[in-house]
Amino acid sequence: MSTSIADALNTLSAGLILISAFAMVATRQVQGVLRFFVAQSVLLAASSFLLAYSRASVHLWALGAITIIAKVLAIPWVLRRLLPAEFYERREIAQAVNIPTSLLLALMLTVVAEFLMGPIVAATHDPVIRVNLPIGLAGILIGAYSLVARREAIPQLIGILAMENGAFFAGVAISPELPLIAELAVAVDVVLIAVVVGLLTRNIRETVGTTEAAALDKLKEEASA
Amino acid sequence: MTLIVILALPLLAALLSSIRPLRLYASAITIVSTSACFALALYVSAQVIERGRVVALPGWFEADGLSALMLVLVSFVVALASVFARGYMQHGHDERRLWWFYGNYNLLVFALLAVPSLAEPNLVWVAVELITLFSVLLVGFDNTSNALEAAWKFAVLTIMGAPIALLGFFLLFWTYRSTTGGAWETWEGLRAVAASMDPNLLKLSFLLVFVGFGAKTGLAPMHTWLPDAHSQAPTPVCAVLSGVKTTVPLYVILRFLSIVLASPAARVGNWMIALGLVSVGIAAFLLIQVRDYKRMFAFSTVEHMGIILTAAGMATQAADFGAVSQILNHAITKSLCFYVAGAMLLILSTREIASVRGLFRVSPFAGGALVLCSLAIAGAPPFPIFLSELSILSAGVHAGHKLVVAVLGVLIVIAFVAILSHVNRMVMGEPGAQVSAGVLPTTCRFTVWAAAVPVVLLGVYVPAPVHNLLQLAAHQLGGR
Numbered sequence: 001m002s003t004s005i006a007d008a009l010n011t012l013s014a015g016l017i018l019i020s021a022f023a024m025v026a027t028r029q030v031q032g033v034l035r036f037f038v039a040q041s042v043l044l045a046a047s048s049f050l051l052a053y054s055r056a057s058v059h060l061w062a063l064g065a066i067t068i069i070a071k072v073l074a075i076p077w078v079l080r081r082l083l084p085a086e087f088y089e090r091r092e093i094a095q096a097v098n099i100p101t102s103l104l105l106a107l108m109l110t111v112v113a114e115f116l117m118g119p120i121v122a123a124t125h126d127p128v129i130r131v132n133l134p135i136g137l138a139g140i141l142i143g144a145y146s147l148v149a150r151r152e153a154i155p156q157l158i159g160i161l162a163m164e165n166g167a168f169f170a171g172v173a174i175s176p177e178l179p180l181i182a183e184l185a186v187a188v189d190v191v192l193i194a195v196v197v198g199l200l201t202r203n204i205r206e207t208v209g210t211t212e213a214a215a216l217d218k219l220k221e222e223a224s225a
Numbered sequence: 226m227t228l229i230v231i232l233a234l235p236l237l238a239a240l241l242s243s244i245r246p247l248r249l250y251a252s253a254i255t256i257v258s259t260s261a262c263f264a265l266a267l268y269v270s271a272q273v274i275e276r277g278r279v280v281a282l283p284g285w286f287e288a289d290g291l292s293a294l295m296l297v298l299v300s301f302v303v304a305l306a307s308v309f310a311r312g313y314m315q316h317g318h319d320e321r322r323l324w325w326f327y328g329n330y331n332l333l334v335f336a337l338l339a340v341p342s343l344a345e346p347n348l349v350w351v352a353v354e355l356i357t358l359f360s361v362l363l364v365g366f367d368n369t370s371n372a373l374e375a376a377w378k379f380a381v382l383t384i385m386g387a388p389i390a391l392l393g394f395f396l397l398f399w400t401y402r403s404t405t406g407g408a409w410e411t412w413e414g415l416r417a418v419a420a421s422m423d424p425n426l427l428k429l430s431f432l433l434v435f436v437g438f439g440a441k442t443g444l445a446p447m448h449t450w451l452p453d454a455h456s457q458a459p460t461p462v463c464a465v466l467s468g469v470k471t472t473v474p475l476y477v478i479l480r481f482l483s484i485v486l487a488s489p490a491a492r493v494g495n496w497m498i499a500l501g502l503v504s505v506g507i508a509a510f511l512l513i514q515v516r517d518y519k520r521m522f523a524f525s526t527v528e529h530m531g532i533i534l535t536a537a538g539m540a541t542q543a544a545d546f547g548a549v550s551q552i553l554n555h556a557i558t559k560s561l562c563f564y565v566a567g568a569m570l571l572i573l574s575t576r577e578i579a580s581v582r583g584l585f586r587v588s589p590f591a592g593g594a595l596v597l598c599s600l601a602i603a604g605a606p607p608f609p610i611f612l613s614e615l616s617i618l619s620a621g622v623h624a625g626h627k628l629v630v631a632v633l634g635v636l637i638v639i640a641f642v643a644i645l646s647h648v649n650r651m652v653m654g655e656p657g658a659q660v661s662a663g664v665l666p667t668t669c670r671f672t673v674w675a676a677a678v679p680v681v682l683l684g685v686y687v688p689a690p691v692h693n694l695l696q697l698a699a700h701q702l703g704g705r
Contacts, residue, residue, distance in 0.1 A: 119425055140388055147385055156381060163388035170392055174399035177407070182347040186391070189354050193384055196358045200365055200376055208370045216374040219453040 006054035007127050013047040014135045017169060018110065021142045024162060025102050030154050031088040034076060037158045041071035044165050048172045051128060060176050063183050070187040075161065075194045079154070082198035087154060097149045106142045113138035132173035139166020153201040157194065164190055228281035228288055228342050231265045231296065232335060234258045239331035248324035255307045255327045259334060263300040270297050274693045284409045287344040290697025294549060295341035295476050298556040302468045303334045305672050309564050310461035312666025316571060326366055333359040333465070340473050344411040350394050353474055357383045357441060360466060364458040375457035382450040383441045390437025396430035415484045416703065424490035431485045431493060434478065441474040444534065445504040448527045455523035456576065460567030463519065467526045468560035472552050475530060479537055483703035486540050497538025498629055504531025509636045512643035517576045518569065521647055522562045525602055528640050529555045535633060536617040537702055541624045545704040547617035549695050554609040554683065558601045561676040565594045568673060572663045578647050583656035592652045594673050599648040601680050603641040609683040
């Protein structure tokens, strides 16, 4: 496999990662959102394996393996252990913004990401960086948007984790020689996010009786607290 | 070596307090380990004052003036808070769950101390993220619907900042590596080569880190989680969160700022001044309409973060000295405020300002302490915050930012009047008939006294070592 084929395949996985980010925005069912997140993580790992091969980088092999262990295996396992199955079968009826509008906004965010990263990628000739930086930023922005638009706790959590995927997709291109300990620590951190937010969600469901984030609006200045 | 021991102690304490036979002693274990950390942090800063820099493991664990200052502040606040917790947490909390509280608390202490001790920026990102994760469960520890709501908002808003900041760290790493040809990344190394790094990349990475960690610091407009979390968490946790947990991410922003300032092509100082003023302004006006006294102290934290950012944005040596003094004074004064608020909560069992009247009559101790800490936090003379705010304002005049100084001065006065009018309402007058004074545990009383000592002392006399440490710390901010 020559470098140019590896780069072309990397561009393909970049496209698929972007599509999975859109799919997460467009999916109502909690289970579906989780599946698209896992798919996106697999693509992220595939992309780092491809780059590891074409650049002969041990770090990127390790990063791909860490991504598989943390995001494809550990996070879904943790969430399933912490939360009962009925969570995942739930469909979100009330979203803040309807899905076609959400998709249009996600498209706009992608354009914004391309625009913001334009001057920076213009200075480099590395085709991988030119693809990964804007797509990574788009992943972060779309994840942040889905946090605003989603009403259920678990899709919000997955939005955060998808943002993390976006940052890493940019990271594999621009900082492949990151110290291994930092990569490991980040992976542990991502799993910890799932544990902590999962635990919190469970406590909220037991105490408040719902996991709709919109129901959490007691604390503010104006109305009686 | 001492630096590594400082980090190992809280981890050991977390482990010990979760071992079943030792769970009953979790509180004592925590007090011992955090006090030992404080003593060691003092030792480290003495060494830093002597030699300028302490290196435990080159490229990994290093401390300069700014780190030493943060280490001392964090360990001071967590040590006193753990003493306060001993008495406070016995009221209304299930004793069988307390070991879990202390285990989590020690992990939070570890993460807070790790941020200033680490020299490698990417690991610092991880440590900042761990701070958030370990504090989320402490905020929701009471398991009431309000506490869980606060914890949820806190988790979503602050964890969301992390990936944004992460991209900023990656970009910084990239530009550093391509500038130096693959050197090991440290804060010191970054500042040394900042002038030759690509200014566009540097600015973009700073912007991302600023947005991401600004949310964790509680800078407006990403401050909305802060009053919720800082009012609903158990009081010892509030003291830690408001006193030092906000300034630790700010410490990272300031480190980044010093790198950006070292690059002449990337000018961000005026943006920092503007954004700092926005935080101060929003906090000052929200302070007027606040209804809960713990939220009142929380909004004053937003105000102080804005002041520190404004001062750092001025980027002169005098303003930097004001900024680090404000970090110090904020930490000691704000933690005192929350101990007092916790004592009031134990005595009155209400958080509402409107239902507290005649606190002087109900409890002269709490009333007196409330007046003292409110004057100190609002910035009345002769308290230390007055001195640091004054030095920031005068540094601003010298740097030619007259308009900024005028706006900042007016906003500080608004916040001052707002805080003191609320406090006046609470301490004066006749107590309502239904008030039944609760008993204040000895440890809580002791903590209030102990925390008040530096607040009173530093206002009238700054010992030479403290002054030297502040100067070393200010030097790291890179003002000219």
